[in-house]
Amino acid sequence: HGLTTALPAALDRGEFFIEYQPLVHLGDGSVRGAEALVRWLHPQHGVLGPDRFIPLAEHTGLIVPLGRWVLEESVRQAGEWRERGGDSDPFRINVNLSPCQLTHPGLVQDTVDILERAGVAPEALCLEVTESALIGADDDLLKPLRRLAEMGVDIALDDFGTGYSNLANLRRLPVSVLKLDRSFTQGMQQFPADPVDLKIVEGIVSLAHSLNLAVTVEGVETGAQAEQLRILGCDTAQGWYYARPGPPDRLHQLALVDA
Ligand code: G
Ligand code: G
Numbered sequence: 001h002g003l004t005t006a007l008p009a010a011l012d013r014g015e016f017f018i019e020y021q022p023l024v025h026l027g028d029g030s031v032r033g034a035e036a037l038v039r040w041l042h043p044q045h046g047v048l049g050p051d052r053f054i055p056l057a058e059h060t061g062l063i064v065p066l067g068r069w070v071l072e073e074s075v076r077q078a079g080e081w082r083e084r085g086g087d088s089d090p091f092r093i094n095v096n097l098s099p100c101q102l103t104h105p106g107l108v109q110d111t112v113d114i115l116e117r118a119g120v121a122p123e124a125l126c127l128e129v130t131e132s133a134l135i136g137a138d139d140d141l142l143k144p145l146r147r148l149a150e151m152g153v154d155i156a157l158d159d160f161g162t163g164y165s166n167l168a169n170l171r172r173l174p175v176s177v178l179k180l181d182r183s184f185t186q187g188m189q190q191f192p193a194d195p196v197d198l199k200i201v202e203g204i205v206s207l208a209h210s211l212n213l214a215v216t217v218e219g220v221e222t223g224a225q226a227e228q229l230r231i232l233g234c235d236t237a238q239g240w241y242y243a244r245p246g247p248p249d250r251l252h253q254l255a256l257v258d259a
């Protein structure tokens, strides 16, 4: 496969770049942070999204150095934003972790080193792990996440609600944020939303809050969705309604407007 064999050289040549999508507080609309989303500027094919190359990188193991680069670069960027924004405005960075990175022994030390080099506090970092990656996870897999959580790093359960995980299982996971899958947000498109969808989200939010977990919703495309999700008690939102993923400078401007 051409793309697969081109991956290592692409990393060496600096062909990957990161776009940032803001995370917005539903209560007051302020920008609280951003999710880092990697892209590949391929010399022949142009910009490729993660769906095109993350599975290949996972298959070959290149996801470990690539994921480390994404973490390093986005934490460095977050440190720069913090410096410009001042400490009155704690700005957080969300970074996706692939299951292969979880089983790599260097994860905890790499994260510590990266935060230290950038002068960023662990509390400013949120690592997103998909629900399906943690279904049936044994203690060996959870250990590095527990250590990171003890340091103050937030762990978010990404795409939550699609993995059919046992809800009671949540208590065992070192997570502090549930990221509700986009399919729930899609159910809020009409106003009023489908009553069954409303009940499901209401139940998830109430369970999450009773376990001291914050709820982030993704895929918010309209003001009506944002309003219904706010009323349901969701804490933070992300989606095209606020901003598409974009270059770091644009995000800085957004954050300043709201500061
Ligand atoms: O960028 P886009 O909005 O198309 O994201 C598509 C998927 O790619 C999302 O599920 C996201 O979690 C994943 N993704 C984006 N960046 C990264 C990354 O740096 N590492 C991993 N493992 N997944 C990523
Ligand atoms: O990690 P995750 O797969 O959840 O990454 C977010 C993905 O969702 C990215 O592919 C991003 O481009 C996409 N996305 C972000 N906001 C919206 C939105 O409002 N609507 C839709 N359809 N997709 C979105």
Ligand code: MN
Residues within 6 Å of the ligand: 035, 096, 128, 158
């Ligand atoms: Mn994500």
Ligand code: NA
Residues within 6 Å of the ligand: 158, 159, 179, 181, 218
């Ligand atoms: Na997601």
